[in-house]
Amino acid sequence: MAFNKRIKIKDLIEQGAAQTSATLMGWVRTKRSNKHVSFIALNDGSCIQNYQIVADPNTIPEETLRKINTGACIRALGKVVASQGSGQATELLAEEIQVLGESDAEKYPIQPKKHSMEFLRENAHLRMRTNTFAAIFRVRHNLAFAVHEYFHKKGFFLIHTPIITASDAEGAGETFRVTMLDLKNPPKTDSGQIDFGQDFFERETNLTVSGQLEGELAALALSEIYTFGPTFRAENSNTTRHLAEFWMIEPEMAFYDAEDNQNLAEEFLQYIISFALEHSKEDLEFLDKRAAEEEKAKKAELRSEMGLLERLQFVTENKFVRVSYTEALDILRDSKPNKKKKFTFPITDWGTDLQSEHERYLVEKHFKKPVILFDYPKAIKSFYMRQNEDGKTVAAMDILFPGIGEIVGGSQREERLDLLVDRMKELGISREEMWWYLDTRKFGTTPHAGFGLGFERLVQFVTGMGNIRDVIPFPRTPGNAEF
Template identity: 65%
Template structure:
């Protein structure tokens, strides 16, 4: 099963037992009386200290033990003589797996900017910050699967290559095997996709929702959790070209059921991280606090753990889009013209509007419902007033919208009418429309961008820092 991980070694009772540890050197410090090596294997944010005596090893060997070197150390686990940890290892033998040239290794024991670390994404997981983020990301992903499995959902693998555009935005990456230097043409001069691999245009998916609905119409409750892609030329701190989406779809769920599930889901997932990632979250909270010391008091964020507890411990406020617009129209920022974007019924709310509702007005997470049909997707169920749809958005502090969902339109005629309204060719989604002919049922679902959840839980400010190898315009290096 391999050596005991450092996370487990740090919990051991020291009885001078023989142990083997393997990992990468974070620091090496020499004094007259001892040589101290801090080793980390990624299992925890905490290093373990290994101690050797002067003269115990050759100078040539010790020269290869530098920051970034990979070692196997055997020795005795004893009570630590220093502050900060309860155990340490008295070294008996050192084996160097791989050295790191001290002059070339870019991760020296000092503060590095996040921008610099994005340029060395192959090495940044070795830093405390990114090690913490990746462990939290794993924990959240595990919690997602556990949550749905424990509640009778089935994990459905929806296609990554698709011929449909679920959102109708058109910002999709094309998948083709055609020779770009010798594109086949029709008599009209258009590209002849009938000669392509799939015999038609194909793209990378922006959502697994449409296929997810098909699964819900047979299995009742399903969820997808997979990579999605959007060719949006955006360089903001909130957008990626490749990201992961969590999308549950449930038969027999109406809007109220959908809202209840979304609230319980995010509370449970965040609560799981609070319980299982304490050391990493404490580190990230301290990091954030240090970063914000230079800001004026009124511009500082609430402490990370307090923000997470804020979501877990508060019942979400529920109101309609129309009610939210009235609140914004009566708000001080609107009256004093401090909002950057105008407020009025029919607008697509901006992040500043959403955050005002959450952080200033209600001081708790918010679920907005019943949006104007014109600003929402074609598949959302039309309300009786004919003007709004049974949509819902979950709004969080510091981030705005984190979940978007709706009750899906289950009436064939109404759905077909909306398809025509938004300019989608019904022939491209005939299979989706047909489910409304054969045993249609009320059903609902929502989508949660996984990276946005990780961004919120870690307190990071740029979404490029919560996925191991970010994809964004002009960047696919690693």
């Protein structure tokens, strides 16, 4: 059997030629039969459309037809003919059908009916066979491809930064420890502490929370680099916005200042979303209809004013508004929702960290465009961000999108050794442990900048899914590492 001689459903639909022979392979979505004929809807994952196979019981043995049920994998050979029904231009008149592997119709959980998202998460090993999840992961692929294409065209180099590290780039302390020590009887020091000097790496190590710091080292040699890899946060959170394992895109650029950083991030986001609109058109149209149905089920005050495709075009067709944190805070403080106490988190003093509701108000109500906020208070940002001359703010920026709020965070990095060391002292960050990072400020330092984009947050925005667990194939969350 030559499996590689099959034609993908996507290619067959695009060719649209009748009176040719074809071999299709895929999974049965539905089968409906009468005593004269069976109609089988087949999908092979190559596109959103199913392809209809017409099976005559005089040609296909009844024993074979009995095994063809939802979830079964089959190989069908036949002639492509003009379709007699609506919904498709052509169909396959089967001359031979083979069931590949076992098929237990009664036990297959993904039946042709509406299933809850929670049920599908519990069956994550099969959920990609549904239209919704197949569409999501095809879109995810195109977004990932667009990321690499964009940076390749710009002359950036991909750097694979460590997954196991001894540093905590964010300073959050919520990391997954990596150890080979005997957890039942770990070695101890004279003071009674666990002796990590006897561990595999001879020191405490954890899974990375970010590739940024190592990315900076690479940028200060190759000028423009990006990382695209898994990151991990041991945050005990069960919200729709958090994962314990997720993917981050983090470009770092030498000879860039804060404005250069904003320009790159805006161009980058518009490029990859435009790529998805062009190359995932049918999947996004399907997800747009799905999102519209979801919106109908929400309370009126929680509904989005824009459909999914409208939100994507809103980002690609509008120049991003740039506004300082201080100006944005004044706008929010004087806004009707704040004055009428409709914000869950009221805006009061300068220095308040903005919440999603504030970010969405700026984008969706006030400016009606994507927004880049810059010059945040130093006290609420990380140690590595470049301090501004006012002594109160840093050259940080966040990009805000409709429906989701912050999607990108970045900054110009602090290249001045004395100011960086002083900031680390303020925050209690060990100079000895970060000697290698400080070395880059001693030898050939230069202004440089970068940003981070959580890939799942991007996929969530582009697909319109309400829960971030539904845009990664096998989500890792508290209590969940089954698949």
